[in-house]
Amino acid sequence: MEQNFLVDRTEKSIVELLMSKQYKVGDVIPKELELVTMLGVSRTIVREAFTRLRIKGFIESRKKRGTIIKSPNIVSVLEQSMNPNFLGDATLKDIFEMRLALEVGISDLIFKRATNEDILELRKIVAKEPEEMELDIFEIEQEIAFHGKLYEITGNTTMKDFQKMLLPIFNYVHNSSSFLTPIPKVKRMVSHKDLVDIIEKGTPNKLRKAMRDHLNPHFVRLFR
Numbered sequence: 001m002e003q004n005f006l007v008d009r010t011e012k013s014i015v016e017l018l019m020s021k022q023y024k025v026g027d028v029i030p031k032e033l034e035l036v037t038m039l040g041v042s043r044t045i046v047r048e049a050f051t052r053l054r055i056k057g058f059i060e061s062r063k064k065r066g067t068i069i070k071s072p073n074i075v076s077v078l079e080q081s082m083n084p085n086f087l088g089d090a091t092l093k094d095i096f097e098m099r100l101a102l103e104v105g106i107s108d109l110i111f112k113r114a115t116n117e118d119i120l121e122l123r124k125i126v127a128k129e130p131e132e133m134e135l136d137i138f139e140i141e142q143e144i145a146f147h148g149k150l151y152e153i154t155g156n157t158t159m160k161d162f163q164k165m166l167l168p169i170f171n172y173v174h175n176s177s178s179f180l181t182p183i184p185k186v187k188r189m190v191s192h193k194d195l196v197d198i199i200e201k202g203t204p205n206k207l208r209k210a211m212r213d214h215l216n217p218h219f220v221r222l223f224r
Contacts, residue, residue: 003045010041011049015058018069025071029059075161082165084172096173097222099166100215102159103147107207109154114199118153122196125149129192143167146192190214 017038018029030038035046050067053059057072084092125145144167151160190213198207212219 003048006041006045007048007052010039010045011052013039014046014049014053023069025069027069028066029069031066073161075158075165078162079165082169084169087169092169092173093222095166095169096218099163099170100218100222102163102166103150103215104208104212106150106154106159107204107211109156110150110199110207111204113155114153118149119196119200122146122149122192122199126191126193126196142192143170189217 014029014035017035023029032043032046032050036043039046050059054061057070057076059067060070061067081087087095125142128145129142148160148163151163154160190210192214195207195210195214198210202210
């Protein structure tokens, strides 16, 4: 127990030391023995702290150079704790809300970067959807295909990886009656086809409003 506490504290101290010295990605950091002297802990504790930092992607060892600072894959670090079975109700609901906000906010990136080929691919995805999809508010396979393509169009790799990570949680919360009110009945909702039409001929503002309307049944479940 005490060793875990020491490793926790040492890991934090190493990060604080590197920040205070303004180390950057690619810089070689002090060796284990130097840190033992600087931090006043055993080499075993420093080594375990290094192991944690490597697992998190913050540092890596390079031949003939030593240990350097690395730019971590933020999504990969988060993914380790993103199992819906091990998250509390409040956290799951927060993540559900976060994905809704993210979906509404990507309109400008889509308009800036969508190509004719992207629009054609979106139409192919929509063509495979059943006609009743326009009345359904959620179908996980179609969500993955369509919205996954939207994130791909943004050209933002971190955002795309983040979306893939959030989908299982989105599905989990969506299907859990304990988190949200019952699914509202809608006569007509903004469909995936409508969104493609706007991406091709509309404006970022129109897409933003349409995306909000497309996701409105989910917002209704949150705020009703």
